[in-house]
Amino acid sequence: MSLRLRATPELVTEAWLxxxxxxxxxxTLPKDNSSWAASxxxxxxxxxGSPNLYVPLREPVIGVDCWANSPSSQKPPWNIAAALAEAIQAACYDxxxxxxxxxxxxxxxAAQIKSAYTTGEPRRIPDDPSSYARYSIPGLAIAWVEVPS
Structure with a gap:
C-alpha cells in the first residue's frame, strides 16, 4: 500500500510566497549567502493554527523571516529585508x-488559497551575529484546501 502525497502547510505557504x-x-536559508545577497x-x-473540524479547510499560522546580507559590508541591508516583508503584506491586500x-x-x-493575512506588523530583528538584516512577520495565516485530483 502506498501513501498518497498530501499538501502540507509548508509546501502550500512556500508555493504562495x-x-x-x-x-x-x-x-532554510541557502548555505551560499552570495546567491541571495542582491535579492x-x-x-x-x-x-x-488549526485545521477545521468539519471540512478539509486548513489555516496554519506561519512565521516568516525576511533576510538580506551584504557580503562586502558589515552593515546589514535593512531596506532589502524590509522590502520583502512589505511585498508579502501588500500581497495579503490583493x-x-x-x-x-x-x-x-x-x-x-494543487492547493486553493482562500485567504492570506498577517497577524502582526513586520519587525526588525537587530544584532544578528552574521550581520544579516532580518525582518520577522510573526504570523501569516493562509487558509487553503487541497484541490481534488
Missing part, C-alpha cells in the same frame, strides 16, 4: 489575486 517574492523562499531571501516555519490555485511539487495535489 513564490508567487509574491519569486524563487527566494524555503524552510534577499524568505524562510518560513509553522507557528500555529484581494482580487486571492483566491488562487498554487502548484506543489510533482506528485502532490
Amino acid at each position: 513564490k508567487t509574491v517574492v519569486g524563487d527566494r523562499v524555503a524552510t 534577499g531571501f524568505c524562510t518560513l516555519v509553522v507557528a500555529g 484581494h482580487p489575486g486571492i483566491p488562487q490555485t498554487v502548484t506543489l511539487p510533482a506528485g502532490y495535489p
Whole structure:
C-alpha cells in the first residue's frame, strides 16, 4: 500500500510566497549567502493554527523571516529585508489575486488559497551575529484546501 502525497502547510505557504517574492523562499536559508545577497531571501516555519473540524479547510499560522546580507559590508541591508516583508503584506491586500490555485511539487495535489493575512506588523530583528538584516512577520495565516485530483 502506498501513501498518497498530501499538501502540507509548508509546501502550500512556500508555493504562495513564490508567487509574491519569486524563487527566494524555503524552510532554510541557502548555505551560499552570495546567491541571495542582491535579492534577499524568505524562510518560513509553522507557528500555529488549526485545521477545521468539519471540512478539509486548513489555516496554519506561519512565521516568516525576511533576510538580506551584504557580503562586502558589515552593515546589514535593512531596506532589502524590509522590502520583502512589505511585498508579502501588500500581497495579503490583493484581494482580487486571492483566491488562487498554487502548484506543489510533482506528485502532490494543487492547493486553493482562500485567504492570506498577517497577524502582526513586520519587525526588525537587530544584532544578528552574521550581520544579516532580518525582518520577522510573526504570523501569516493562509487558509487553503487541497484541490481534488
